[in-house]
Amino acid sequence: MVAGATLLSRLLGFVRDVIVAFTLGAGLFADAFFVAFRIPNLLRRLFGEGSLTMAFIPVFSRIREEEGDEAAQEMARSAMVWLGVILGGITLLVMWLARPLTMVIAPGFIDNPELFDATVEIVRICFPYAILICSVALCMGILNARDHFLAPALAPIILNVALIGAALFGYYFGYNVAYSMAYGVLIGGLGQWMLQQPFLKATGFSWRGVWSWKNKGVIRMGLLMLPTVFGAAVYQVNILLSTLLASFLPVGSVSYLFYADRLMQFPLGVFGIAVSTAALPSLSKLAAKGEMGAFDGALRSTLGLTMFIAVPSAAGLIALADPIVALLFERGAFSPEAVVATGSALVAYSIGLPFIALSRPLVAGFYALEDTKTPVRIAVVCLVVNVGAGALLMQSIGHVGLALAVSLSSMLNWLLLYVLLMRRRKSQLIALGSAVKVVAVSGCVGVGAWYSVAWHPWWVACIPAWVAFYLLAAHKLRMPEATMVVDLIRARMRRKRSEG
Known part of the structure; x- marks a missing residue:
């Protein structure tokens, strides 16, 4: 929804x-x-x-x-x-x-x-x-x-x-x-x-x-908000510093990064943020009830579903970066050279897409446990890494280095969040077998999509086929996330029939 x-x-x-x-x-x-x-x-x-x-x-x-x-x-x-x-x-x-x-x-x-x-x-x-x-x-x-x-x-x-x-x-x-x-x-x-x-x-x-x-709940909320406000400020500073670094690069670099980020944010906003938004209330209720086994199970399912969606999305964006940019923007003052430059930035951003998406449920997990400080501390560390890596990489690969630095810092952010929450809960939060299957099938989809670029302009019509292939392969491999998606669709269809 x-x-x-x-x-x-x-x-x-x-x-x-x-x-x-x-x-x-x-x-x-x-x-x-x-x-x-x-x-x-x-x-x-x-x-x-x-x-x-x-x-x-x-x-x-x-x-x-x-x-x-x-x-x-x-x-x-x-x-x-x-x-x-x-x-x-x-x-x-x-x-x-x-x-x-x-x-x-x-x-x-x-x-x-x-x-x-x-x-x-x-x-x-x-x-x-x-x-x-x-x-x-x-x-x-x-x-x-x-x-x-x-x-x-x-x-x-x-x-x-x-x-x-x-x-x-x-x-x-x-x-x-x-x-x-x-x-x-x-x-x-x-x-x-x-x-x-x-x-x-x-x-x-x-x-x-x-x-x-003097409501005690409001006081508690205010105390929890202080770190989250600081965390939001860190994010804004991160954007500001990245823009500042890009201003030292050739004209157009800021625009290439802007358009690439807009495309990367589309699947992230539609799916990644949606999953974590829906997960936080459930996790909060389970934590409040002290049902920590169910809490771990809900978080595990949330991470699994996020990975199930984010990894193939990243594979598709990497494989089809240039043609997608050309389809959406190549007109008027947006030249073929700008398409290539923006596509390169989109590839670099997309490498970090799964890690950005997977970090959001982990942050929701910390917040549900009323720990808002740990994610902020990690965000500060990743801010330093992002700026440092960006300043270093831009020397050799320009604006693509800044996009790649975002992906590297996102990987570190996910890793630190995952390790600390896993240690706190003493529970494995991502099933290794499912992760391997998702990466393998997504890799096949990415390779197929990359080859389909040569079938211009039919590569666009092939996208639904790659989605269908991914879902079918996931179902055949008995990935629990595929079963979850199928069950949700069936339940929605049954509800509509009963309402009709």
């Missing part, structure tokens, strides 16, 4: 990018909007979806298990009050200090008064979105902890629709598109919030009731 909603969101995001490029272009007001929107987005990444939800779900699940549903609801209401007060204060401060803040994040705009003033005004319009989206993240945590995933997964679609509508409205009615989109951000945030409310009510949750400034 999460994967399907994420896939729809990613496709709609692509449509949004096309429409925004058509209506807003790449001029002065486009620069102003993109820079201004980056500020509330940064707050969302630091305090919203990742850190807040990850810290909230384990605490909420434990209180619900030990003290009952009403105590858990009191904790959620108290968290929302604190969230509103803190983010409301930050919002007022940002709106007051919008000019100096814009000087910090975009000092190059100072020489262009029109651009600078537009950015300041758009910051003031769209920054309250941070309050809305962080509140949505709390609603997502409540719903996920109650085993409801559809509404939270659909939330990004609402923002995409709002931005598309705002861009088209401004363009066709003669308004400034950048300002229209700034108000569209607020409308999208409000729409995301409203979407969650009927589903919260259906689960029995109500915002009306007892709350407390």
Whole structure:
């Protein structure tokens, strides 16, 4: 369910990018909007979806298990009050200090008064979105902890629709598109919030009731959030430093890495993040109940399913890197040379795709055990490795070295997370036999896909055949993940027939 909603969101995001490029272009007001929107987005990444939800779900699940549903609801209401007060204060401060803040994040705009003033005004319009989206993240945590995933997964679609509508409205009615989109951000945030409310009510949750400034659950959540916020900051610094290194390379290097990363993030977002999102509430409940044998089994299944999807995805991207880039981007100013350069970066990124995907369930496992410090410490180590390896490799293989450094640091991140969690649980979390089968069959798929490139343009039509071959081979080899997927499809089909 999460994967399907994420896939729809990613496709709609692509449509949004096309429409925004058509209506807003790449001029002065486009620069102003993109820079201004980056500020509330940064707050969302630091305090919203990742850190807040990850810290909230384990605490909420434990209180619900030990003290009952009403105590858990009191904790959620108290968290929302604190969230509103803190983010409301930050919002007022940002709106007051919008000019100096814009000087910090975009000092190059100072020489262009029109651009600078537009950015300041758009910051003031769209920054309250941070309050809305962080509140949505709390609603997502409540719903996920109650085993409801559809509404939270659909939330990004609402923002995409709002931005598309705002861009088209401004363009066709003669308004400034950048300002229209700034108000569209607020409308999208409000729409995301409203979407969650009927589903919260259906689960029995109500915002009306007892709350407390001194709720122990909120205090515990805050303590767990501190490391996760720091971890999110480490990730943002990682991106910043990688971009900084790429700026020393020939013109176009940053763009090659950007487009390659967008392609790599597609399977990662649709499948890798979806699996870990769905796993965290279950792991948190099992940890709260003290059912650690079931916890290990659920984590083992999650890792197995992630590997079952991520490894063949990586093999396919590596084999078809250049033709995929050419199919999607080779038009206009995007030259054949850019295709080759972007394809090389995609190959380097894809090497690390399975390790990035496998790290997410492991992080969810640590968070379910209410340990948010260990993943952050490991992230800091991997940040140093990524920057060091990138600075070294870029000397010989340019931008491909930076992409390869990301893959190497991702491997180290997975290895450290896996070893430490396995030692803590004293349990083997990945079945070696299944891993060997997945790698072997994925290798066959990759080789076949690579040979199919010569059948241009029929290589695209061959992709479903490679997927079918992989699933059939996995079923014949009796991989448990293949059985799991087949059982899920059969169960969904039986449910539809019974509803019909």
